[in-house]
Amino acid sequence: MTTQTREYFAPGSVDDALRVLSERPHAHLLAGGTDLLNDLRHGLIEPGDVVDLAGVAELGGLDEAPDGVRIGATVTMRELLAAPLGDRLRALREAADLLGGRQIQAAATVGGNLCQGSPAAEVATALLAHGALVDVAGPRGRRTMPVAELFAGPRRTTLAPEEILVAIRVGVADAGWSSAYRRIDLRRSVDIAIVSASAALDIDAGVVRSARVAVGAARPVPFLVPEAAAALEGVAVGDEAALAAATGRAAEAARSASSPITDVRAGAEYRRAMVGVVVERAVRAAVEEGR
Amino acid sequence: MTTTQDTIHETAAQGWVGRGIPQVDIEAKLRGQTEYIGDLRLPNMAHAAIVRSTVAHGRIRGIDTSRAERVPGVLAVATAADAPEVKFGPYTPDWEILARHKVRFIGDEVAAVAAIDEPTARYAASLVEVDVEELPAVFDPFAALAEGGPVIWDEYADNVSTLFTIERGDTRAAFDAADLVVDDVYATSRMYHAYLEPIGVIAHYVDGVHVLHVPSHIPYRARQTYSAALGLPLDKVRLVVPPIGGSFGAKYEMNTPLIAALLSRKAGVPVRILFGRDEDAAYHRPRPPFVFRNRIAVRADGTFLGRETDVVGIAGARTYWSPATVATAVHRPDSLYNFNAMTGRGRLVYTNESPTTAMRGFGNAEALFGIEQMIDEIAERLDIDPVEMRRRNIVQEGETSLHGWYISSSQLPACIERVSEMSGFADRRRARPPATAGERVGKLRGTGIALGHHVSGYRPILPDYDGSSAILRLGPDGSIQLYVGEPDVGQGHVTVMAQLAADELGVAPAEVKVQGIDSAFSPAAVGTLASRAATMAGMATVAAGADARRKLIAFATEQWGVPEAAVSWQAGTLTDTTGANEPFTLRQALHRYGVVNCGLPLLATGVHHPKTVMPDATKYGNASAAYPFAAHVAEVEVDCDTGQISVVGYWAAHDSGTVLNPQTARGQVLGGIAQGLGWALMEDVIMSEGVVRNPNFLDYRIPGAGDMPAGVEVEFVDAYEPNGPRGAKSLGEVALNPVVAAIANAIYNATGLRCKDLPISPERMWRYLHLGEPVESSSAGAIR
Numbered sequence A: 001m002t003t004q005t006r007e008y009f010a011p012g013s014v015d016d017a018l019r020v021l022s023e024r025p026h027a028h029l030l031a032g033g034t035d036l037l038n039d040l041r042h043g044l045i046e047p048g049d050v051v052d053l054a055g056v057a058e059l060g061g062l063d064e065a066p067d068g069v070r071i072g073a074t075v076t077m078r079e080l081l082a083a084p085l086g087d088r089l090r091a092l093r094e095a096a097d098l099l100g101g102r103q104i105q106a107a108a109t110v111g112g113n114l115c116q117g118s119p120a121a122e123v124a125t126a127l128l129a130h131g132a133l134v135d136v137a138g139p140r141g142r143r144t145m146p147v148a149e150l151f152a153g154p155r156r157t158t159l160a161p162e163e164i165l166v167a168i169r170v171g172v173a174d175a176g177w178s179s180a181y182r183r184i185d186l187r188r189s190v191d192i193a194i195v196s197a198s199a200a201l202d203i204d205a206g207v208v209r210s211a212r213v214a215v216g217a218a219r220p221v222p223f224l225v226p227e228a229a230a231a232l233e234g235v236a237v238g239d240e241a242a243l244a245a246a247t248g249r250a251a252e253a254a255r256s257a258s259s260p261i262t263d264v265r266a267g268a269e270y271r272r273a274m275v276g277v278v279v280e281r282a283v284r285a286a287v288e289e290g291r
Numbered sequence B: 001m002t003t004t005q006d007t008i009h010e011t012a013a014q015g016w017v018g019r020g021i022p023q024v025d026i027e028a029k030l031r032g033q034t035e036y037i038g039d040l041r042l043p044n045m046a047h048a049a050i051v052r053s054t055v056a057h058g059r060i061r062g063i064d065t066s067r068a069e070r071v072p073g074v075l076a077v078a079t080a081a082d083a084p085e086v087k088f089g090p091y092t093p094d095w096e097i098l099a100r101h102k103v104r105f106i107g108d109e110v111a112a113v114a115a116i117d118e119p120t121a122r123y124a125a126s127l128v129e130v131d132v133e134e135l136p137a138v139f140d141p142f143a144a145l146a147e148g149g150p151v152i153w154d155e156y157a158d159n160v161s162t163l164f165t166i167e168r169g170d171t172r173a174a175f176d177a178a179d180l181v182v183d184d185v186y187a188t189s190r191m192y193h194a195y196l197e198p199i200g201v202i203a204h205y206v207d208g209v210h211v212l213h214v215p216s217h218i219p220y221r222a223r224q225t226y227s228a229a230l231g232l233p234l235d236k237v238r239l240v241v242p243p244i245g246g247s248f249g250a251k252y253e254m255n256t257p258l259i260a261a262l263l264s265r266k267a268g269v270p271v272r273i274l275f276g277r278d279e280d281a282a283y284h285r286p287r288p289p290f291v292f293r294n295r296i297a298v299r300a301d302g303t304f305l306g307r308e309t310d311v312v313g314i315a316g317a318r319t320y321w322s323p324a325t326v327a328t329a330v331h332r333p334d335s336l337y338n339f340n341a342m343t344g345r346g347r348l349v350y351t352n353e354s355p356t357t358a359m360r361g362f363g364n365a366e367a368l369f370g371i372e373q374m375i376d377e378i379a380e381r382l383d384i385d386p387v388e389m390r391r392r393n394i395v396q397e398g399e400t401s402l403h404g405w406y407i408s409s410s411q412l413p414a415c416i417e418r419v420s421e422m423s424g425f426a427d428r429r430r431a432r433p434p435a436t437a438g439e440r441v442g443k444l445r446g447t448g449i450a451l452g453h454h455v456s457g458y459r460p461i462l463p464d465y466d467g468s469s470a471i472l473r474l475g476p477d478g479s480i481q482l483y484v485g486e487p488d489v490g491q492g493h494v495t496v497m498a499q500l501a502a503d504e505l506g507v508a509p510a511e512v513k514v515q516g517i518d519s520a521f522s523p524a525a526v527g528t529l530a531s532r533a534a535t536m537a538g539m540a541t542v543a544a545g546a547d548a549r550r551k552l553i554a555f556a557t558e559q560w561g562v563p564e565a566a567v568s569w570q571a572g573t574l575t576d577t578t579g580a581n582e583p584f585t586l587r588q589a590l591h592r593y594g595v596v597n598c599g600l601p602l603l604a605t606g607v608h609h610p611k612t613v614m615p616d617a618t619k620y621g622n623a624s625a626a627y628p629f630a631a632h633v634a635e636v637e638v639d640c641d642t643g644q645i646s647v648v649g650y651w652a653a654h655d656s657g658t659v660l661n662p663q664t665a666r667g668q669v670l671g672g673i674a675q676g677l678g679w680a681l682m683e684d685v686i687m688s689e690g691v692v693r694n695p696n697f698l699d700y701r702i703p704g705a706g707d708m709p710a711g712v713e714v715e716f717v718d719a720y721e722p723n724g725p726r727g728a729k730s731l732g733e734v735a736l737n738p739v740v741a742a743i744a745n746a747i748y749n750a751t752g753l754r755c756k757d758l759p760i761s762p763e764r765m766w767r768y769l770h771l772g773e774p775v776e777s778s779s780a781g782a783i784r
């Protein structure tokens, strides 16, 4: 039995939090705790000091600035769903709505979902498709990077132990793209995706000018499929035959880009097939939304 | 057709039975005030952790507990050396409190530690060293049956724990005369009982008596097992039953209370074992998986001529209650349909896996999964409407079925008619299911029907007696306490007993306190299983109420000095019809009774002897007091791209005789549908090499609200059972029995694919749709 004392910290600012981390780099950051506490209980991570991010004002809040939408890392799914976003960031909102049940949504944060490093993380593919950037604070100051650069593998991110995810940002144009999130699950109530996909389309005058397609739970990290996006670009969404062909190509590209695993939830063969289905469905839904 | 809705109003005027009052204990449950085993604390209570085998099969060379014993805070460490060396077990003497010479499954209980708190107990348990010489293990029942494989129990060299055979009529002649024979194999999955409350027990050794606080719903039978295991007479083991947070059969009896008993005697303090969800999901005793082969002989007009069945079930490494479920699976369908002649064999087979035990439906739900699908297949091949096909072959009211079971009441024809009307079955159903892969695209809807039945008690459960008894204690203070031996597992028996007693005594149900069960003062009941509690304890309660009335009238007669005929009893008031005396309210009468008898409460008793007989050597004889029936219709939507199946509509019509409480009754049916839906589509304890791979609610999925169809329609047809309380019979298990088959028949109607293995998960359905048809069950080759 370990006798080492563990401490609980409740910093009031990002700097305070960073100071604690500089002294105790192996402290656990606590946001909603819906992953962290379960992991501790099941012995998946070592017990240690805890730094509670709830009191750090800068990490909260969802704001719309002229240059886009800024989502604080500790914004919960419920706050996200309640925000007056209109038509914007639909994929993200659809993902938040599917994450857990209502109780979990009240606690689970966007930052926590990203930093847990799950290949199936609900908001990850949505933010990839939205072209999101993440702001990170660390002992050597602040940095910003595309969200894709955050993921490192199951249960891992590229953040250093003494770094904190501060906010997620989506540019004003990107936030306006038509988008959708779809997942395949094994039941209609709280579940984790077997595979998931988000599609975001910049549709102008009935033609897809730009696209992003992202897939979850089919590789060690959630990932963008540029070939799928390329297949969709230039397609007139009113031309059903062309759209069907392009969607099929996008699905095929996503399938090829996948290297799913077999586990108790599903076999790799099924997962790969479902990547195609879920990409088609996300693309179709995004097109519908853009009409 | 009258439905319960109508009957409720009729009976409500006459009393409490038939009224949908909320469960009398529901508020405490909703407020979290009910004290379940996990809420109980006894002074100086210690906490235990179990040391489990990490190998599936092996000889124990030694167990070193010395390091564990030295951990500060450890109060006792127990091994088989602390247990009497006796043979025991409810069906087969293959139980051990802690493994003695061999370990037989991963999770087998080898030692246990009691300590001042749980973390200390767990830590010390991790220090117990078990030296095991590993032996080859077997996980497949057919491999276990094959010669030359690993032998799990020397006494059962063929690895067959239980063999059940039965023969009635001339089956060979039936098959010779048949115009059509269908022959098929179906397999059901291992199911987690998934109750809210994980397994727990507190044992306390006081004055030479083992007091076990344990949520068993067959406490009397459990006590027999426990006293045998401890080598003690019955009265040296006392069972106190706290409120039970669900069981579905898992909590009948287990070895955990015995482990706690050993520890508490050794430690000298009360000891609690309380499973977390992961321990519970990995090491409780699940529903046994079954493989069935059925052959049915049919005449061209759709009449069944004969049936042959062969059932293989998995016992795991010890025998719990699965033998009874195998027997049920083999021969119970013969009192739903008249198969005219049958031959059956059931084998319960040892494997190196966690033992299995009974679960709601008890082999019957499993059997019907196959038989109800085969009936649809027969109907299709003979071009007979599936509803008509069933109508033609069901056992009818007043008939004695193949094995001597007397059907004292059956409104099954009315159930079939109502469910067909409610669901619009004929129009909703696809006239012809898709026949080719080309037709299986997009989202397909289909509708299926299935029937179900069950028992209301089962005579062989307790060899000594069937039936039930009740004690009413009417105190001088006006308090009314009812003692029955059949525990409420959460389904509402306490409420229903209170309603029945209230009507007998002319009071409100809230005034009747149905006492918790304690073997020190409750009747020694057969228990709550085989859907028997409402029928049996209900009859005993009514009898006790009548006895109380008789005694009150006799008391008034004596007090008033009038002829007994002059005393009238009306709605809880005793009146002297000669007018010479002031009437007694019940309260006044009880007060007076206490005064006259120096404080003695009025004690009334009721004994109910049902008209059941112990089946003879050929298994012939009316084993149950009454038989409930149901007809269910399910509508599904199959997503051919993903294999996902949604149940989009559900209709259930039931004959449970008089409905004692429509609210609790409806709850039973809705719960049965949800549980059946989970079993059909998602629930499966996944095991490989003896290890449970999904011991949590993330990967062992049970249906949530989103999986239930909106607007499930439940109806109880007008019915009366002469052998049940106020005309009632059972409901708990029949609510589940048709569900899986109704959904599977709906899937066939939607897709033209017969699913013969459970669960019909999205991936499995997708494989059927995209990689070829499920021509056979994956177990078919092994049993043929």
Ligand SMILES: Cc1cc2nc3c(=O)[nH]c(=O)nc-3n(C[C@H](O)[C@H](O)[C@H](O)COP(=O)(O)OP(=O)(O)OC[C@H]3O[C@@H](n4cnc5c(N)ncnc54)[C@H](O)[C@@H]3O)c2cc1C
Pocket: A028, A029, A030, A031, A032, A033, A034, A035, A036, A037, A038, A053, A059, A073, A074, A098, A099, A100, A101, A104, A107, A108, A109, A110, A111, A112, A113, A114, A115, A116, A118, A120, A121, A122, A123, A159, A163, A164, A165, A166, A190, A191, A192, A193
């Ligand atoms: C019942 C249940 C259902 C669930 N369903 C889903 C689901 O459908 N889909 C899904 O994707 N997930 C699901 N989850 C997982 C979980 O709820 C989500 O991942 C959630 O978004 C995590 O957020 P949190 O705020 O609770 O994170 P926490 O548990 O507080 O933290 C998670 C991890 O992120 C780190 N972290 C948190 N914030 C920061 C930060 N600002 N900077 C750096 N690191 C940080 C923590 O240190 C920790 O390692 C479910 C969980 C439960 C218990």
